[in-house]
Amino acid sequence: MAEPMTLEAFEEASELVSRVTLETKLVYSEYFSDQTGNKVYFKPENMQYTGAYKVRGAYYKIHTLSQEEKEHGLIAASAGNHAQGVAYAAKLAGTKATIVMPNTTPLIKINHTKEYGADVVLYGDVFDEALHKAFQLAEENHYTFIHPFDDLAVATGQGTIAMEIIKELPTVDYILVPIGGGGLCCGVATLAKLLNPKIKVIGVEPAGAACMKESLKEGHVVELPSIDTIADGTAVKRPGEHLFPYIQENVDDIITIQDSELIVAFLDMVENHKMIVENAGLLTVAALKHLNVQKKKIVSILSGGNMDVITMASIVQHGLIQRDRVFTVSVLLPDRPGELAKVSTLLADKQANVIKLEHNQFVSINRNAAVELRITVEAYGTEHKKQIVSALNEAGYRPKLVKSKGIYSD
Secondary structure, X not given: OOOOOOHHHHHHHHHHHOOOOOOOOOEEEHHHHHHHOOEEEEEEXXXXXXXXXXXXXXXXXXXXOOHHHHHOOEEEEOOOHHHHHHHHHHHHHOOOEEEXXXXXXXXXXXXXXXXXXXXXXXXXXXXXXXXXXXXXXXXXXXXXXXOOOOOHHHHHHHOHHHHHHHHHOOOOOEEEEEOOOOHHHHHHHHHHHHHOOOOEEEEEEEHHHOHHHHHHHHOOOOOOOOOOOOOHHHOOOOOOOOOHHHHHHHOOEEEEEOHHHHHHHHHHHHHHHOOOOOHHHXXXXXXXXXXXXXXXXXXXXXXXXXXXXXXXXHHHHHHHHHOOOEEEEEEEEOOOOOHXXXXXXXXXXXXXXXXXXXXXXXXXXXXXXXEEEEEEEEOOOHHHHHHHHHHHHHOOOOOEEEOOOOOOOO
């Protein structure tokens, strides 16, 4: 068995992993290329078996284990994608797996992990709490622990993505990689630099869980006091100790992304590529607009696509609001017959599609002077929204925009 993180090990891992993974060919994005002035490609690991790249590292790690280690049974901690990767790889290897997952893990990831034959233990509110529980169970039951990121063999398996990217696009200039604990970024960056030191590897973290950026700033691994991000797959307080020197050496920069940017990126991917990409995988999509480069060949790794429909619905709602495709406006009108019809006619003339009406007669003591009408409307975008509000204002309705947290305003 080759020493992890060497070219020999990466070549061995690539040959092994290719037997159990789908071929995720690069997807050229005309939309994002036009938006950024670069040639943008996606590495769609959201289309991989188990819906994420994690099966690569899990399968290679299990391959490096002794028969005795496999017979003890495997255990892992995961926010979802590593769970499915280990469960699937363990099934292929004919060994039993137990996965500890945070209570906040999306239901789709829990169910799929069980479907691959693993036992699931739900514990804690964040990944780090689940990780501590997994360590405890491993010690009590003599399980073989498969770390989701802080393991050089796991990172070597994840790095096989870089081998595929460079084989398909030898002249790639930039590779954008999501970072949670750092396993994927460590493997991809290390192999990319081994194959071509000129390739720039950029790690991308959620601003609410930027443990790697903070660690690089301090020069050593640090643990964040708390994390807050919708990118559950990268919601990690502390990056990997074993990986950190490789990240320091091979990663050229770290970009951090606000959650609001992930919402816009989700809509962009659905509308322009008909792809479902989970929030952690969208980090590299959102990061495209932060790269201050032109005419470069850029590959964004879409690390996973495991998102439950409730989360999708929420993101779509918030995304439509951010893009002024849905908004709520409050107008005042006299409480007499025909006034509502006048407003409806005005909206129809402006091609505004009404989603919801709320009529409040008690906004003023003098109902004849004014009652409130809240209207939630679909529009084509910012310019159309301005036209609708302007028309209401010109008609004397004194419109006020109402801040919304969802399609239906508070």
